[in-house]
Structure formats: C-alpha cells, structure tokens
Amino acid sequence: MGAAVCFGCAAIAFGPAAALLLLTVAAEPLRIIVLVAGAFFWLLSLLAASLLRFVSVQLSGREDAAPLLPGAAAAVLLQELGRFACFKLLKKADEGLATLSEDGRSPISLRQMAYVSGLSFGIISGAFSMVNILADSAGPGTVGIHGDSPYYFITSAFLTMALVLLHTFWGIIFFDACERRRAGGLGLVVGGHLLASGLTFLNPWYEASLGPIFILTLCTGLCAFSTAGGSFSNVLKCLSCKQEPEGRVVLYSAL
C-alpha cells in the first residue's frame, strides 16, 4: 500500500490508454469531443443498468450476491446498446460534417470515430472500476486481511488494462459491423463482452480469469486489426519502412 502501489497500479491500468490518448487523441479537437461523447453514452448505459439493479434489489428484497449475474449481464447488454446509440449519433455527425466541409469529406472518418469512441468507453469504464480502488490503495491498510486474495490491487490493475483495450477493439469491430450490417461482428462484440464479464466472476481464481481474458484481448485485437484494414503484409511493409514507388504520370511534350 502507499503511493508506490497506487502509482504502479494506475500506470498498469491506464498506461496503454494514456499512451493512446496522448498520441492519437489529444491533438485533435474533434476526437476529444468524440471521446467525451462516448464517455457520456457509457455513463448513461451504466445509469440504466444501475437503475435496473436497484429496482430488482428492491423488488426481490435484500439479496446482494444472487442477482448479480443477471445484473452484470444486463449491464453488458445495456453498454452495447449505449455503443449502438453512440454509433448512430456519430454516423449522423459524420454525415453532417461531410456536408459542411468544402470537399465533401468530413474531417474525421467513421473508423477514427469508432476507435476514439471505443477508447472512451474503455477509459471511462476502467476509471469507474479502478479509481476508487486506487484511492484506497494510496492509504493505509492490509490487503486481504479477511482471507481474500492479497493480489487484489495488481490483478484489478491488469483487468482494467485488459478492459480498456477490449473496449477499444470492440468499438472498432462494432462500428464496422453496424456500418456493413453484419451480424457476425455484433455477435462477436456482445459475446466477447459477456464472456469477459463472465470470466471476472471467476475471481479470485486468477489463472482462470486473467489468463483467458488476456487471450481474449489478444484475439479481439487481431480481429479489430483486420477489421480496420490491417494485414500481415501491411505490418511487414510498415516495419521495413519501404517507400512505395509513387504512381507518377510522366508527361511527354508533343514537341
């Protein structure tokens, strides 16, 4: 406990997100606005899920752990619904921006918006899960004194990091699936989210939860990469820093 744990866990949980933010989002005003809008939609979905849970707890009496699984599942589904709403709004905004611009193209593409909104979902979801834990970790205390796992903080940090990345990937896949009206992508995202959330129910059996979640993250990442147009050859090309020969039009004078 103490500042070291707090900063360490914060860096683990939000390091990738911060890097992605700084490198890709911070410089563009439009992306920052999309970021905040995405966070707003996630908050709305969380609100709806909490309302649902509140109502169900009131109706079913004072049971806490029992309705948690359906509560969590409902929360996942509502988040995906929020993502869909975000997609609708951003699509409309994209069209609006395109009509307003002078060359008919909007300054930000739908793919970029998919990525930023996914990132925003991830950041706000991770923040809501992690910040209170971070605040507690900065203070005094003993972890797991009542028999719980002593690795609570570090595993939470890793889970949060995985979640942030997962949300980013899901955003890309989801928007692409909605754009092309493919149910496969949608199913992948919703199923993946339910799976990830379900795996956390296996905590504190971290081998069963953390491991598979990271494998899921990797697979979803590859999926998102290919959805966004990436491929193995692209990666090779990028790594080898080869310059493409430009297609030049050579004009011969008629002299």
Next chain:
Amino acid sequence: MITFMNNSDSEEEPCNERTSLMSAESPPVPSYQDGLPASEAGEAQAHRKRRAGSSRGPNNIAGGETSGLGIPVRESALENEEEELTLKYGAKHVIMLFVPVTLCMIVVVATIKSVRFYTEKNGQLIYTPFSEDTPSVGQRLLNSVLNTIIMISVIIVMTVFLVLLYKYRCYKFIHGWLILSSLMLLFLFTYIYLGEVLKTYNVAMDYPTLFIVIWNFGAVGMICIHWKGPLQLQQAYLIMISALMALVFIKYLPEWSAWVILGAISIYDLMAVLCPKGPLRMLVETAQERNEPIFPALIYSSAMMWTVGMAKPDTAARGPSQQAWGAAEDGREHLRSPSHAESQMSETRNPGPTRPVTSLEELEEEERGVKLGLGDFIFYSVLVGKAAATASGDWNTTLACFVAILIGLCLTLLLLAVFKKALPALPISITFGLIFYFSTDNLVRPFMDTLASHQLYI
C-alpha cells in the same frame, strides 16, 4: 451566458445569413459569456452579478458591420467556408473552453480532497441564514429553499443594480467595485488558501516570505486582470480566482442549499438571458447600442493575437473602411493583454487602404477567441467540488459530474453555433451535472461497490 458574435446582429441593414456572413467576411466569433463576476469577494460574494453582455457588446457590434459589399463570385464558396470554419472553429473553441474548465475543476477537486479546511463546517454566509441542522427532513428542505430564495433575490437585486449603473454610465463606480473585489480575492482569499495548504502539508513559512509571495501574486494578478499582461498569465489568474471563489462557496454553502441554489441559478440564468426584459439581455443590448465593451476581468477569453499590419484597435473607425474592403478582412480579435476596457474586445477592421486584400488562407490562419463568463467557471467547479466533498461514492460521482458538465458545455456551444445569439451557459451543464450527481450517488454507487467487492467487471 454564451453569446455568438455574428454579423447578422447588425441593426443597420436586413441581414440574412448570406450577406452578413459575406460582407463582414468574418467567421463569427462565438463569445460565451456568463458575466458572473468572480471577483465579488467577501460580502460581495453573494452579489453574483451577471455581466453577460460585457464583452459581447463590441464583438456584436464589430461583427455586425455589414457593408453588403460582397464578391458574388466567391459568395457560395465563402459561405461554405464560413460554415465549415464555424464548425471547425467550433470544435477548436470547444476544446479552448474544455481546457480551462477542466483545469479549474482539477484545482478545486484537488484542494477539496487534500485540504480539510474547505470541507469543514465553519458557519454560513449571511445570505443563507437558515441553518440546516434540523432533525426533520421537511424542515431542512424548507430551510434550504428559503436560503435559495434569499440568495437568488440578492443576485437579482445586484444584477438590476448593475444594469442601472451601466445604463446611467456610472463606469467609475463599476470599475472601482470590480477592482475592490478582485483585490480581496487576490490577496485575502489567496492568503487564506495558502495558509491552509501549508497547514495541511505541515510546511512552515515565515511572514516576510509570505508577504513577498502574496504581494507578488496579488500585484501581478491585478495588473494582468485589469490592465495588460500575457494572455496565458491572465487566463491562469482568472482560473485561479474562479477556483478560489468556488472553494469559498463550497465551504460556506450548506449541503442542500448548495444543490437547490445550483438548480435555481441555472433557471435564473436561462430567464435572465433569454427573456426580453431580462437584466442580462438588457445589459447586452445596452452595450450593443453603445458599441463598447464593459466590465473587464470578468470574462475568460481564449483569444489569440493576429498582429500583421494591425492598426491601433479602434472600435470607432470601422464603418467606412468596411466598404472599401469586401475581401476577407475580418475582425481580428485583439490580444487580451490590453485587457483595458476600450481596447479589449475591439475588432480591428480598419486597416488602411494599403492593406492587400487578404486571401482565404489568411482568413483561415486567424485564431478567433472564445469567451466564457467567470460565473460559469465558478458554478461548474462548485458542482464538481461539492460532488467530491460530499458524495460517498467519491471519485465515481466526481467523474460522472465532470463528464456531464463537459457534455453540457459541448451541447451549449453547439446550440450557439445553431442559434447564433446570446445563450446561457449554465442550464444544460448544471442540469446534467445534477442529474448525474444524484443518480450516480444513489444508484450507481451501490452497484459499483458491490461489483468491486467481488472484483467483478462489467
């Protein structure tokens, strides 16, 4: 209050979007103002006046110069350019406001979380005389409503007083008042703040050092805010005094009264800015008629400078030179550093005839400023600070309120781009903030706590 400096505000000729956008050649400068003076300190704390129109006046006038001289050929291109620029600058303007609002909130939240002083109950302002230490809920609610009524009435009275002063041109009185308030904020409140921070971290400071620090801070602040200074320093000072003021409100407003006051003040803001007989609207219109800026130091501006070939900013010499212009010579926002009243928000449209016709690229290179009243800063920070201080869900509630306020600000700016007239900046943000505060604190917090205790993620 948010105002949109649009050329179509001119009274001289029938302006439709086309001609106004065309002739003035100036992408309209959205000036977002809610003229709540941050510098009403001490007993003037509750004198929350709305200086909504303060710096909007000259902008509107300036923007309203429509000479009708257009270059028809470029009309549609320019208009698209205008619209695109509006939107493009819209996004930039939103971020130019996000950053200071976020900074102010960060300062307030950091102070609330670390310095105990601002969360301790040490009495109340005289403007909220009813105590909330009553056992019954109904009585507490009644007391808070009464407190709110008193507070809002004080604000209304002070605003009307201010409008009267402005109408009857008692400028010296107003300036003196403002200077006194900012003096108190910059010296007294900073002294208290510094004292509490030093106490929290158990750092000793001797009086001579303290005197030198406070003196320098305050003197430079007075100069920056009321006279000239580097733009960023001025912005920093405005953010700091907003944060200080917000901290005072957080400390001295009792719990429920604070929330009811926040709600009531957004309603008041809405009415005062939009109703025809609202004091703020009258203020704005008077300033427009007189074609002058008022009340320096109460508006946060993110204007940047454009200095090429600029003549002395002269609000008067605009009309005829406009005619000769026609091209993309638009108002360049003068640098905030001469924050003196006259030169403050003047649009310089009077370059000499030697000036070349500026091209579209030069138009694009311009940075146009955005203005937001300090009162908006204060109330946003009060909301988030209160959430940080009192919410049992701690950081989740604070984060939710923060996002809500930013989204409200974004929406307000969007509405501004659509309606292009003075808009209140408080209602949407505060409404979202209040909704999110109460719902997060009561609904989301138990859910997230249960999830966290089992290390479940959704």
